[in-house]
Amino acid sequence: xxxxxxxxxxxxxxxxxxxxxxxxxxxxxxxxxxxxxxxxxxxxxxxxxxxxxxxxxxxxxxxxxxxxxxxxxxxxxxxxxxxxxxxxxxxxxxxxxxxxxxxxxxxxxxxxxxxxxxxxxxxxxxxxxxxxxxxxxxxxxxxxxxxxxxxxxxxxxxxxxxxxxxxxxxxxxxxxxxxxxxxxxxxxxxxxxxxxxxxxxxxxxxxxxxxxxxxxxxxxxxxxxxxxxxxxxxxxxxxxxxxxxxxxxxxxxxxxxxxxxxxxxxxxxxxxxxxxxxxxxxxxxxxxxxxxxxxxxxx
Numbered sequence: 032x033x034x035x036x037x038x039x040x041x042x043x044x045x046x047x048x049x050x051x052x053x054x055x056x057x058x059x060x061x062x063x064x065x066x067x068x069x070x071x072x073x074x075x076x077x078x079x080x081x082x083x084x085x086x087x088x089x090x091x092x093x094x095x096x097x098x099x100x101x102x103x104x105x106x107x108x109x110x111x112x113x114x115x116x117x118x119x120x121x122x123x124x125x126x127x128x129x130x131x132x133x134x135x136x137x138x139x140x141x142x143x144x145x146x147x148x149x150x151x152x153x154x155x156x157x158x159x160x161x162x163x164x165x166x167x168x169x170x171x172x173x174x175x176x177x178x179x180x181x182x183x184x185x186x187x188x189x190x191x192x193x194x195x196x197x198x199x200x201x202x203x204x205x206x207x208x209x210x211x212x213x214x215x216x217x218x219x220x221x222x223x224x225x226x227x228x229x230x231x232x233x234x235x236x237x238x239x240x241x242x243x244x245x246x247x248x249x250x251x252x253x254x255x256x257x258x259x260x261x262x263x264x265x266x267x268x269x270x271x272x273x274x275x276x277x278x279x280x281x282x283x284x285x286x287x288x289x290x291x292x293x294x295x296x297x298x299x300x301x302x303x304x305x306x307x308x309x310x311x312x313x314x315x316x317x318x319x320x321x322x323x324x325x326x327x328x329x330x
Contacts, residue, residue, distance in 0.1 A: 112193025143200030
């Protein structure tokens with residue numbers, strides 16, 4: 032039975048979010064697998080479980096780690112995925128044709144327009160390039176590690192985003208040639224494009240500030256005054272804006288990109304809680320004054 036590519040991409044994002052929630056809900060799994068980087072519990076402080084037990088097996092799985100600097104790979108995948116699909120679509124390549132053949136026939140007027148596809152692709156490409164630049168130029172040398180599943184999830188997410196930005200416009204791509212043409216911005220674009228630009232600027236400011244800090248010190252930039260992880264807030268706003276820009280006619284948001292936002296919010300929300308706990312343990316409750324972890328007035 033053929034799988035609708037739209038439903039498939041959405042399902043993968045939501046499945047990933049469910050896995051993160053499930054691991055977070057079980058303390059032995061949460062303690063072993065979710066912290067990463069500076070928040071990872073030092074191995075010498077972990078009491079080893081008896082050999083042959085389930086706990087010992089989980090301990091072993093937790094040792095399967097990769098360097099935290101491999102985060103850069105996520106953005107290499109993002110940029111590569113954007114370039115790959117641009118080439119596939121423009122040349123009507125085999126990969127694009129294979130995915131398009133699985134899509135159910137719908138009226139092209141109910142799909143993303145070619146202008147939306149081009150803009151959403153361009154913005155996601157810009158996001159990938161910026162994050163790749165930041166991960167190379169702003170990252171500090173570190174011996175920090177992350178669980179290999181974090182690494183695989185990151186690869187999968189950014190590979191999926193390469194499809195998500197155009198998959199709800201398959202019928203448009205099949206029925207009309209994709210050409211670069213200037214047109215007046217729609218009200219939707221005029222609303223969500225400034226949000227994307229603001230969130231990108233905000234995230235860059237946060238990343239630059241974090242990179243400027245001495246090792247294991249509290250952030251002091253105004254963005255961190257009320258939110259523990261404002262760079263995560265910005266990440267969510269970026270995908271929210273993309274979901275708004277890419278919404279097909281009659282819809283408020285593009286549901287596929289909205290599913291990616293669900294994964295992003297769940298994944299970063301769990302990490303934001305871990306970060307706050309680490310701040311409290313490292314600096315004391317009285318020093319952690321931010322009221323919210325990631326989303327003001329919500330979480």
